[in-house]
Amino acid sequence: MDAKTLCLGVLTLGDASGYEIKKHFEEGPFAHFHAAGFGSIYPALNALLREGHVTRTETTQTGRPDKKIYKITEAGRKAFRHALHKDPAPDSYRSEAIFMMFFSDLLDGDQVRHVYDEYLAKYRTRADRMARQDSCSCQNGQRFVHGLGLAIYRAVVSYMEQNRGLLLAPHATQQGGGAASVAE
Amino acid sequence: MDAKTLCLGVLTLGDASGYEIKKHFEEGPFAHFHAAGFGSIYPALNALLREGHVTRTETTQTGRPDKKIYKITEAGRKAFRHALHKDPAPDSYRSEAIFMMFFSDLLDGDQVRHVYDEYLAKYRTRADRMARQDSCSCQNGQRFVHGLGLAIYRAVVSYMEQNRGLLLAPHATQQGGGAASVAE
DNA sequence: GCGTCCATGTAAATGGTTACATGATTAT
DNA sequence: ATAATCATGTAACCATTTACATGGACGC
Numbered sequence: 001m002d003a004k005t006l007c008l009g010v011l012t013l014g015d016a017s018g019y020e021i022k023k024h025f026e027e028g029p030f031a032h033f034h035a036a037g038f039g040s041i042y043p044a045l046n047a048l049l050r051e052g053h054v055t056r057t058e059t060t061q062t063g064r065p066d067k068k069i070y071k072i073t074e075a076g077r078k079a080f081r082h083a084l085h086k087d088p089a090p091d092s093y094r095s096e097a098i099f100m101m102f103f104s105d106l107l108d109g110d111q112v113r114h115v116y117d118e119y120l121a122k123y124r125t126r127a128d129r130m131a132r133q134d135s136c137s138c139q140n141g142q143r144f145v146h147g148l149g150l151a152i153y154r155a156v157v158s159y160m161e162q163n164r165g166l167l168l169a170p171h172a173t174q175q176g177g178g179a180a181s182v183a184e
Numbered sequence: 185m186d187a188k189t190l191c192l193g194v195l196t197l198g199d200a201s202g203y204e205i206k207k208h209f210e211e212g213p214f215a216h217f218h219a220a221g222f223g224s225i226y227p228a229l230n231a232l233l234r235e236g237h238v239t240r241t242e243t244t245q246t247g248r249p250d251k252k253i254y255k256i257t258e259a260g261r262k263a264f265r266h267a268l269h270k271d272p273a274p275d276s277y278r279s280e281a282i283f284m285m286f287f288s289d290l291l292d293g294d295q296v297r298h299v300y301d302e303y304l305a306k307y308r309t310r311a312d313r314m315a316r317q318d319s320c321s322c323q324n325g326q327r328f329v330h331g332l333g334l335a336i337y338r339a340v341v342s343y344m345e346q347n348r349g350l351l352l353a354p355h356a357t358q359q360g361g362g363a364a365s366v367a368e
Numbered sequence: 369g370c371g372t373c374c375a376t377g378t379a380a381a382t383g384g385t386t387a388c389a390t391g392a393t394t395a396t
Numbered sequence: 397a398t399a400a401t402c403a404t405g406t407a408a409c410c411a412t413t414t415a416c417a418t419g420g421a422c423g424c
Contacts, residue, residue, distance in 0.1 A: 001280045002383080009287060019403050033282045040384055042405055063393060065403035081290055088280035088299060090306075096185045096272035098217045098332065103193060104325030106265055115272060141288030141296075144350040148282065148343050155339035159332050166328040186411080203375055224412060226377055247421060249375035 001089070003036055003044035004053075008080040011054060011072040018042050018068065029135070029142055032126070032149045045070055053079050104167050116167055120160045127153035185273070187220055187228035188237075192264040195238060195256040202226050202252065213319070213326055216310070216333045229254055237263050288351050300351055304344045311337035 010016060010024045018041050025036050036044075045068075048054040053076030059067040072080070097119045104112045130153060135146035194205045194212070202225050209220050220228075229252075232238040237260030243251040256264070281303045288296045314337060319330040 001278070001283060006283075009283065012287065012290065017403075018405090019401095030283060030286050033277060033279045033286075035276060035278070037385060038403095038405080039386070039407095046405090061402090064401095065390095065392075067403070077290075080287075084284050084287060084291055085295060088284055088303075091277070091279040091281065092219060093217060093275070093277045094185070094219070095217045095275040097275065098329055099185060099190075099193065099214060100268050100272055102214050102217075102325050102329040103196065103264075103268060104328070105323045106196065106261075107268055111269060119272075139289045140350045140353060141286050144288070144347055145282055145286040147347060147350075148340065151339050151343040152336060155335050156332065159335040163328055163331060166324045166331075169324060201375075202377090221413065222375095222377075223379095223414075230377090245374090247374095249418095249420075251375070 001034065001083075003040040004048055005080065005083045006034060006036055007041060007044050007048060007070075008053060008072060008076055008083070011070060012077065012080060015069050015071045017070065018045050021045075021070075027129075029133070029138070029146050030149075032152075033145070048076065051079075052076075101167055109168070112167055116160070116164070120157065123153055123156045123160070127157055185218065185267075187224040188232055189264065189267045190218055190220055191225060191228050191232060191254075192237060192256060192260055192267070195254055196261065196264060199253050199255045201254065202229050205229075205254075211313075213317075213322070213330050214333075216336075217329070232260065235263075236260075285351055293352070296351055300344070300348070304341065307337055307340045307344070311341055 007021055010021045021041055025031055049056055054070045054072055057069045059069055061067060097115055100115050130150045135143045191205055194208045205225055206222060209215055233240055238254045238256055241253045243253055245251055281299055284299050314334045319327045
């Protein structure tokens with residue numbers, strides 16, 4: 001899925017600037033299923049403008065840099081629907097952290113613990129954030145995807161909590177600075 | 185994570201040819217967390233050979249093309265451990281199928297049903313295949329990752345089964361090509 | 369016969385990430 | 397003071413994907 005289609009998708013949810021589109025990919029509802037950086041968003045938006053798939057309005061703000069708000073056109077909507085009509089490419093998932101955990105026996109314990117803890121913390125945070133976001137007002141597709149993301153994050157957190165011992169067996173619990181030894 | 189490190193990782197599990205390494209990424213235990221194609225594997229192996237991180241043995245086979253078996257060296261193991269000692273890059277997950285489902289209200293029902301069905305079937309197949317693979321003989325890290333993959337796949341399958349209605353609500357069950365109008 | 373599996377590789381093209389460039393405001 | 401947020405963009409770099417090139421064996 002190229003950056004242009006991704007941007008069009010965000011713009012079907014409402015007008016936005018390039019900066020706001022990036023935030024969408026970081027915090028928005030499908031943040032977990034795609035990503036894009038400035039280096040791909042800005043050129044994509046300019047290309048979409050050239051193609052007539054979006055219009056642009058420059059907004060002057062006081063105390064803030066100027067903003068360029070993009071709005072999808074009818075041609076843009078059509079192009080978006082057309083792009084979504086092909087068979088989807090297979091999912092691609094890449095996780096260096098999990099790759100590392102796979103080889104935990106080759107790493108020293110501190111490193112494994114560090115990777116494990118950071119990873120679990122990150123997924124906990126995301127699961128919590130998603131759980132707080134209400135998806136009630138959204139359309140069905142959006143609710144479906146939100147729920148799916150949440151289900152995946154919860155599964156990861158739950159599995160990791162229950163199987164910590166597999167990775168960090170010999171070292172006991174030994175976490176954080178506290179004195180708790182037989183935590184539970 | 186560059187292709188070289190990925191190949192080294194596979195080679196810590198046993199000697200292999202480039203072709204076999206690719207199969208590892210398709211069917212092996214961390215298939216789900218990383219991928220690599222021939223175009224990145226073969227050049228990576230040649231680079232590793234130049235660097236002395238692997239050795240290569242050419243094997244002549246009858247009725248089969250010749251094979252080049254790669255074996256990791258001590259220097260290679262050291263380089264691998266070193267590569268795994270950095271902080272892992274954040275996960276990147278990209279799914280066109282889920283992106284499509286997110287925008288299901290813009291797509292026609294047939295298309296959504298098609299994407300949904302294919303996607304669920306794929307995840308079911310993978311979950312089943314993983315469940316059959318025993319991970320008992322593996323080291324802890326490998327068991328951990330295998331279990332994690334399985335947990336994720338099961339969560340996806342389970343969620344999708346339970347929430348099909350969100351995506352495909354108005355159309356009733358209505359599957360197959362038949363004439364069923366008020367099916368279910 | 370046709371497709372798939374085995375097996376290796378190169379080259380071009382695509383496309384994304386990273387670094388650079390700039391700069392005001394606000395919160396710590 | 398210092399970092400973060402807001403805000404846009406370009407250019408070099410890097411890496412992967414894709415297409416091309418080759419070819420025998422085996423099953424349908």
